[in-house]
Amino acid sequence: MKSWLSSANATGCDFPVQNLPFGVFSQDGEDPRCGVAIGDRVLDLAALERDRLIETGGTSVFEADALKPFMERGPDVWERVRARLTNLLRDSGDTALQKTADRYLIPLTDVTLHLPFKVSEYTDFYAGKQHAFNVGTMFRGPENALPPNWLHIPIGYNGRASSVVVSGTDFHRPNGQLKAPDADAPTFGPSRRLDIELEMGAVVGTGNPMGTPVTVAEADRMIFGYVLLNDWSARDIQAWEYQPLGPFQGKAFCTTISPWVVTRAALEPFRTTTPEREKPLLPYLAEPTPMLYDIALEVGLTPADSNEEAVLSRTNYSSMYYSAAQQLAHHTSSGCPMRAGDLLGSGTISGDTPDSYGSLLEMSWGGKTPITLPNGETRSFLEDGDRVTLRGHAAGDGYRIGFGDCTGTVLPAIKKD
CATH class of the missing domain: 2.30.30.230 (Fumarylacetoacetase, N-terminal domain)
Known part of the structure; x- marks a missing residue:
């Protein structure tokens, strides 16, 4: 056509x-x-x-x-x-x-x-197995990389809808409490380990009544469409605050989405199955049909005062362990009411090689192996003035279903006396 x-x-x-x-x-x-x-x-x-x-x-x-x-x-x-x-x-x-x-x-x-829709609520998941394994390996070793519940449940947390912005919106580096491993007490100041997270966002189009769970099939039909999503993350703020209740200020300052919502109908030809299960899922999470999509993704970084972009990563949405429909069905399983405009972040999408990882934390392995850019600069985490662009498309026969760019630039932190 x-x-x-x-x-x-x-x-x-x-x-x-x-x-x-x-x-x-x-x-x-x-x-x-x-x-x-x-x-x-x-x-x-x-x-x-x-x-x-x-x-x-x-x-x-x-x-x-x-x-x-x-x-x-x-x-x-x-x-x-x-x-x-x-x-x-x-x-x-x-x-x-x-x-x-x-x-x-x-x-x-x-x-x-x-911003294409007013974000009612924002939930971010942790549903990419390779990403979860990489991060877990850094902090707990490969034998304890995945928490015991990870292969049974889509893990997520409630984020800040108020800080979701449209592509092209620049943001300030966040301030927060930081604690060095050998320090006795934290200090307060700008994050020094500012990161990206390459994600897809599912946009809920219709809701469910409070107290009424939905099936995976029903959840799939509730999804209006998808956007690219960059869940910017302050890893040093997050590392100090996240135990025992999880991310808070390290994730609350900015989340960027692409300006166009690609509908579920447009992505229908590109459906694909989730990976083979290492442990059987409970029946309420069973998928009646393929629920993931074959969407090629990439991350580009352009440093300040440069027009030369470095493509840091290329991966695919099909690598996710849990689909958006499974995440949405799980979200409602307690009776939680969902509403039109709810946004579900997929979790960081990483492949199985460093050039397919979806965060700088993984690409630089916690800062131990800095990335060299085409202009000779190196990065372990983001510097002020860096512009990050996410791109994605599904490839059809003679056409592609694209999302447009998802871009943001890091501005210096706002200092208060």
Whole structure:
């Protein structure tokens, strides 16, 4: 399938007609509204809806500054809208329809992209086996790398929804309590071991009533789509604070997501199975069908005052031990109510070699083996001015389903007297 918009058919285009990811944009100081990426343009959904060229089965949803009103309409409406958009943008030979749709397209270079949905809650998981094994090996040795529960349960913690930002938002290095291994007491100051975490984020589109668990199959249908996610981490702050209750300030300062939500429907051709289980999972976590996706991922780092990016890592989402649907089903197993706009971080996605690890902690093995960049600089952890970019795509036959860049730059810490 091709689009009548030539840029959508270009080699390496992230946004062909098979994708149609949803986001929020503004232009020339106007209020933010919902749109869909196609080629090098954004399709103005608010204008389409206002002119009754697209229907969502109720009051207006696309004039909102977030996708939540649309997501709350549910999977049947998502599918119907996607079918209508595909009909408008595919090359069907209907020149009248093409001319109609063309009036609602705006160059991506002319718009500002915003956080695509208001994050209701944010839960970050620890579901990548290689990452968990690597980190555990550093601190406890390979024989005790995985905690006893890891092969039975998707481990997670509740993060800070308020610090989730859209790609392109720069952030300040966090301050916090730091304690050297040989020190008697902690000090307070900027993190010196600032890190990244390469993750995927699952966006919950519909919720469940409090007290009502959902199955893995039901959880999969509740997921509206996926984003790239960088869960920036202050490893030194985290190391001092995390026992016994887990991450807190070391993870609370910033989480970056890509601006476009790639729908579950667009990723359907790329489903793949989770890895073979080392221990059988309890029945409520059983997957009725493949629930992971074959999505190639990479991490790039560009130091300050440089235009030369170093690709630090390439890996694949298919390496995860638990799928987002399993994570969501487990989240509801206690009766926890989920809501439209909830964000589930996959956990760090690492392959089995250093050039496929998803964090600097692993790449530099805790700082023992610094990484050399093309300009000769070295990194164990992030320096001020470093720009990190996550990228991802699923490769189809003659097209790719891309996510766009997920980028953030480290600014110096804010010092208080």
